[in-house]
Amino acid sequence: xxxxxxxxxxxxxxxxxxxxxxxxxxxxxxxxxxxxxxxxxxxxxxxxxxxxxxxxxxxxxxxxxxxxxxxxxxxxxxxxxxxxxxxxxxxxxxxxxxxxxxxxxxxxxxxxxxxxxxxxxxxxxxxxxxxxxxxxxxxxxxxxxxxxxxxxxxxxxxxxxxxxxxxxxxxxxxxxxxxxxxxxxxxxxxxxxxxxxxxxxxxxxxxxxxxxxxxxxxxxxxxxxxxxxxxxxxxxxxxxxxxxxxxxxxxxxxxxxxxxxxxxxxxxxxxxxxxxxxxxxxxxxxxxxx
Amino acid sequence: xxxxxxxxxxxxxxxxxxxxxxxxxxxxxxxxxxxxxxxxxxxxxxxxxxxxxxxxxxxxxxxxxxxxxxxxxxxxxxxxxxxxxxxxxxxxxxxxxxxxxxxxxxxxxxxxxxxxxxxxxxxxxxxxxxxxxxxxxxxxxxxxxxxxxxxxxxxxxxxxxxxxxxxxxxxxxxxxxxxxxxxxxxxxxxxxxxxxxxxxxxxxxxxxxxxxxxxxxxxxxxxxxxxxxxxxxxxxxxxxxxxxxxxxxxxxxxxxxxxxxxxxxxxxxxxxxxxxxxxxxxxxxxxxxxxxxxxxxxxxxxxxxxxxxxxxxxx
Numbered sequence: 001x002x003x004x005x006x007x008x009x010x011x012x013x014x015x016x017x018x019x020x021x022x023x024x025x026x027x028x029x030x031x032x033x034x035x036x037x038x039x040x041x042x043x044x045x046x047x048x049x050x051x052x053x054x055x056x057x058x059x060x061x062x063x064x065x066x067x068x069x070x071x072x073x074x075x076x077x078x079x080x081x082x083x084x085x086x087x088x089x090x091x092x093x094x095x096x097x098x099x100x101x102x103x104x105x106x107x108x109x110x111x112x113x114x115x116x117x118x119x120x121x122x123x124x125x126x127x128x129x130x131x132x133x134x135x136x137x138x139x140x141x142x143x144x145x146x147x148x149x150x151x152x153x154x155x156x157x158x159x160x161x162x163x164x165x166x167x168x169x170x171x172x173x174x175x176x177x178x179x180x181x182x183x184x185x186x187x188x189x190x191x192x193x194x195x196x197x198x199x200x201x202x203x204x205x206x207x208x209x210x211x212x213x214x215x216x217x218x219x220x221x222x223x224x225x226x227x228x229x230x231x232x233x234x235x236x237x238x239x240x241x242x243x244x245x246x247x248x249x250x251x252x253x254x255x256x257x258x259x260x261x262x263x264x265x266x267x268x269x270x271x272x273x274x275x276x277x278x279x280x281x282x283x284x285x286x287x288x289x290x
Numbered sequence: 291x292x293x294x295x296x297x298x299x300x301x302x303x304x305x306x307x308x309x310x311x312x313x314x315x316x317x318x319x320x321x322x323x324x325x326x327x328x329x330x331x332x333x334x335x336x337x338x339x340x341x342x343x344x345x346x347x348x349x350x351x352x353x354x355x356x357x358x359x360x361x362x363x364x365x366x367x368x369x370x371x372x373x374x375x376x377x378x379x380x381x382x383x384x385x386x387x388x389x390x391x392x393x394x395x396x397x398x399x400x401x402x403x404x405x406x407x408x409x410x411x412x413x414x415x416x417x418x419x420x421x422x423x424x425x426x427x428x429x430x431x432x433x434x435x436x437x438x439x440x441x442x443x444x445x446x447x448x449x450x451x452x453x454x455x456x457x458x459x460x461x462x463x464x465x466x467x468x469x470x471x472x473x474x475x476x477x478x479x480x481x482x483x484x485x486x487x488x489x490x491x492x493x494x495x496x497x498x499x500x501x502x503x504x505x506x507x508x509x510x511x512x513x514x515x516x517x518x519x520x521x522x523x524x525x526x527x528x529x530x531x532x533x534x535x536x537x538x539x540x541x542x543x544x545x546x547x548x549x550x551x552x553x554x555x556x557x558x559x560x561x562x563x564x565x566x567x568x569x570x571x572x573x574x575x576x577x578x579x580x581x582x583x584x585x586x587x588x589x590x591x592x593x594x595x596x597x598x599x600x601x602x603x604x605x
Contacts, residue, residue, distance in 0.1 A: 038404045088587060095347050098407060099543060100586045102536050106579030114573065222533060226415050233408050266419030273412055274397075281401060 009138045010259050011252065016144040016213070018251020019151030023206035024224065025231040026158065026243045027199030033175035033238030034195040036094050037086065041101040043225030044108040045200045049074045049207025050216035051112050054121060063126035063212075070208035071201035078200025082193050105222065113218045123211030143212050150209065154202075155244055162240065171195060175238055227254070230273045236286025245284055302464075310457050313450065321453060327561045328460040329517045331554035334541035335467050336510035341539070342548030343471050344503040345483030346402075350394065350410030351511055352534035353417045357390040358383035358512025359525035360421065363433035366520070379439035379516060380459070387512015388505050390417075395504035399497055402486075411532055418530035432526030436519050446520075456517060463510055467550050470506060479503050540578070544585050546592030555593050 028042045052073040053066035060066070081104065089096050124130065125143040133142045162168035173181040174191050182188040207220075214220065231250050235242025250269050257268030276283065309328070313321045333355055340346045365378025373382065398409045421427045428434070438446045446452040470476050478499050482489045490496050519525040528534065537560065545556025563581070567574040589596050 032404075036404075038407060085583065085587065092590070094404065095407075096586055096590065098347075098404065099539065100583055102539065103579050103582035103586060105536075106575045107583065108579075110573060110576035110579065114576070226411070226532065229408055230412060233405075233412065237404070264420070264423060266423055267416060270412055270416040270419060274416075277409065278397070281405075 006259075008135075009140055010255050012138070012140055012144065012148070014252040014255030015248070016147045016251075017255060018248045019148045020206055020210050020213070021227060021231050021251055022244055022247035023151050023154060023209060024203055025228045025235075025247055026155075026240060027202035027206075028228055029232050029235070029238055029240065029243040030171075030175075030202075031196055031199040032232065034171065034178065035082075035086070035097075035192055036178075037097045037101070038229075039101050039196075039199070040098060040225065041081070041104040041108065041221075042199070042203050042228060043221030043223075044105050045074050045078065045203030045221070046207040046210070046224055046228075047112060047216070047218065047221030048077060048108060049204030050123065050211045050214075050220065051116060051207075052204060053208030053211055054116070054123060054216055057123065063124075066123075067205065067208050071205040074204025074207075075197045075201030078203075079193055079197035081200070082196035086196070087189075087192075109218045109221065116216075116218075118218055120215050120217040122215045123208075125212035147209060147213070154205075158240065227269060230269050232283075234273055234276050234283055236283030238287070239283070239285040242283055242285035306457070306461055310454065313453050323561060323565055325453065325456045325521055327554070327558045328456050329514055329521055330538075330541065330557040330561060332460055332463045332517070333511055333514035334538050334545070334553035334557045335464060335550050336507045336514065337538045338542045338545075338547065338550060338553040339467055339470065339510075340503060340507045341542055342553075343476060343483065344479040344500060346399070346500065346504065347407060347539075348398075348410040348504075348507075349407045349532060349535050349539070350398075350412070350414035351507070351538050352530050352532065353394060353410075353414035354387040354391050354508035354511035355515035355518070355534060355538075356414075356417055356421065356525070356527075356530035358387045358515030359519040359529050360427060360433065360515075361386035361512065362516035362519045363436045363525045364427075366436050366439060367433060374437070374439050376439065376441055379441070379520060380513065383516030384509050384513045387515065388509040390512070391505045391508020392501070395501045395508070399500045399504060411535070414530055414535055415532055418527050418532070421527040421530055427527075430527060432524055432529075433519075434524040436523050436525065438520050452520075456521070459513065459517060463513065464550060464554075467510070471550070475499070475502070540582050542592075543590075544582065544592055546594030547590075549592070549594040552592050552594035559593065 024042070024046055027045070028039060031037055031039050031042070049070040052070040053063075056066035056069040057063065085100055085104075086097055089100060125141070129141075129143040129146045131142050132139050133145060162171060170181070170186055170191055173184070173186060174188060174195070178188055181191075207216075227250060231243060231246040233246075234249060235244070235246030249272060253268045253272045254265075257265035261268065309324065312324055316324075333351070336354075337348065337351045340348050340351070361383040362379055365373035365382050368374075368378070394410065394413045398406055398413065401409060421432070422430050438452055440446065441455060444451050446455045471480075478489065478494055482494070482496055482499060486496060515525070515529060518529070541556035541560050542553050543556070544559050545554065546552030560578070563578055564574055567577055571577075585592060591598065
């Protein structure tokens, strides 16, 4: 019976893809929840993370150092973007901020093309996870299992930080009602910068972690942005839990779409999104609209 | 003293004559650039109707541009050339754009702000995904070898005929949009932009107005896509890709939101940047990105807004 192993293997592939989507979209949803900005440059942060990882790998040859350096570098870029470019726009319409982040996509993509050229560059997985593992008749790269485990750990840590720490309480207050939080004496300016930088860092981290699976190329940010946005719409804007569940759903939809409906596989995630938006416009875990 | 309206009509006529006569003084390449600017100008103006007047920032306008382009490509390459005339080149693509906008708009206008952005974005990507994987639409290669149509018995293949054709359609589209934004309907749209609750309270069927605005914009975007397919002789799934929507947004913002002429100026700035700057440096995307960011930060009124501020030109 070849069906079952195939099914399991695909489910694991989908889980790995969903895990990466979570790592990416959780930053997007945090930034949206806190700052009310749909950060279209979030895909660029993902791309920058992959290239920052590439650069670190070129110097040190160590994947783990790359996985550490990339989020730090991209987080700093995020802090600069928030302080220097977005902050002056807070008093204007939120759409101006969305538009600004759209301009940043061109800027970042071309900067990377300038530095590294336009071709696809592969990132090799760390030595430990360069092999394949098999369970019975299912085999898959061990790196994918690492990705699943890694993202689960990140999800757990994030949940603990946000639910159990003071910093988390401040972030939750800001996400719920930034004005009220400011009224209670929270320095929302600093929290905004922190959350944006942190979200960007998560985007950068997802880029370098995705590297061994998806490789690095300048337009990778533009292509991953849409699935990440769909995850956020499906899960509910600003909801961490939504981003988690949404990622799992979209990861599976994408993977099984490719296997079962190869002719229309690209449509799958949109069909899922359309269904959810029609049934529940605010997404699975979003606050009701208006 | 001439009425400002009269002045404007004269200005429009002078620009029209200059644009029409352009090929008499310039070579093939500048003329091609001008035609490209005009076609993208229609597309940008149609988005400006949504953004600048109705206050609906759509990130999915490429859907209608692409639908128009594919409709024209299918009709014009169709067997026997039965649809080779104005029907296939203009009417069908515009109708296809309108129909697509009716469906997308029906779902999208129920939400606003960032939700509207995301929904329109996702819808346009659906079109992209479908076109990319569908054999009868040429899958990822799209449709090539799209001929230029014969209109009123005149083939518009090359030279003057095609130029006059593009200029005429652009002028008609501009005039039409001009009439729309000055009409009572346009004022209601602007009122909705200003304050949606108030317009609802006053008793306007706000959703119906928004949907009609969305469909009008989609119709003209379809027309622009059709002209683009005829201009370049091909259409690919990239026409649907979300960055094609973003490009129209860039044009509108750089030119000046809520000013139809600004949209065309923005299209000109974009096309010139893309083609002229790229002959000097490969870094045109960087320059474009920086230009755009600077405009959003320091000149939210775009080129037109900056001009108005400088020389006291009134709306």
